[in-house]
Amino acid sequence: MKLPATNNHDRREVEDALNAFTAEDWERFRRVARYQLYRLAHLDPMDLLMDTVERFLDGRRNWPRGELFKAVFYNAIRSVADEYRTDDASKPYVTMADLPSGLDGEPANLDNFGTQELSPEKALEAQQEMNRVLAEFKDDEDVQAVIVGRMLGSSAEEVQAEFAITPEEYHAARKRLERWLDRQID
C-alpha cells in the first residue's frame, strides 16, 4: 500500500479549491484582507490576497487534510498580514535624507535599519489609535465587552456570560465594530 507523502492536500487539490471560490468568497476574503491591513494604508489588500494565494501554490503554505480550506485560507491571510505588520513596525520613521551613506558612499537602504521591536513612533501611533477607538465606543458597553473579551481570549459564549449580553447583542456589537472599521478605512 502506498502511503501519502504528507498529511497535506497536494498542489492540484489546492488549485482546485482556489478555483472553486465563488465571487462571494473572494469578496469576503478581499474585505478580510482590507481589515487585516488596517493601519498599513500603503499596502494593497489585493496584493495581500494574491501573496497568500502564491504561498499556497508554491508550497510555503499548506492545507492540512481534514481542515476546511476556507478556514485555512482565512488564517493564512491574517498570518501574512501579521508578517507585513511586523516588518513595518520594525522600521523607524526616517527619510532618505536622514540616512547616513554606506561605506561605498551610496545612500544606505531603509531595510538596513530597525529591529523586530516595535519602534517608539509605531507604539505611540498604536496608542493614539486605541484612544480613538475607546473614545468612539465610550458609551457602547457591548462593543467594549466584545473587544475586551477578545483581548482576554474568551469565546463569544464566555463574553456573553461574563458581561451578561445576549447572542443577538454580541453579534450586533461585532457588526457595529465592523461597520466602524469599514468607515475608518474608506
Added chain:
Amino acid sequence: MLPESVLSAGLIGKSIDGVPMSKSKSDNDALKAIRDLASEEIMSLSDSEIRARANEELVDIDKNASTIRDSLKDLISTSRRARLHQARENLNAVNEKSASYESIASMSAADIKARLAEIVASGLMAKDSRLTLAFGSGGEISENDMRSLLADYEDLMARKRSESDGAL
C-alpha cells in the same frame, strides 16, 4: 452591561490576571482584536448579505472576482512552469550522475588516478577537501575509494557548473 468597576478601571490594558500590560502591547492586542472581530463578522455574512453589502457600497464583486481569477490563472500557470523546470533540472542531475557513474565504472585505475590528479591540480577543490588532503599526504588510496571519490567530485563539479550557468 459591563460592571462599573470594569469600566472605571479601564479593562482594556489589563491582562487576564489584572496586571497592567505594557501600553504598546495592550494597544496592539486591542487593535488586533478589532481587526479579527471585524474579519469574523465579514466571514459570517451569507452570500446574499455580502452581495447586498457590496451593492450598498457600489462594489462590483463579479468584476473583482473575475480580476482575481485572471491573476489566479497566471499564478497557477507560473507555479506549474516553475515546478516543471525544477523537475527537469532534477532529472538532468540524476541522468548526469548515472552517466558519470557508468563512465567511471569503465575507467582503468590509472585513468581514475590521472583524472583525480587533474581535479586537484585545477584548484577547483577546497584545500581541505578529502581529495586534496589524500593527494597531499602522499598516502595510498584504494581503487574503490578512488572511484567513489571521483564520482563524488564529478557530481560536485557538475552541480557547480549548473549553478554558474543558472547565475548567468
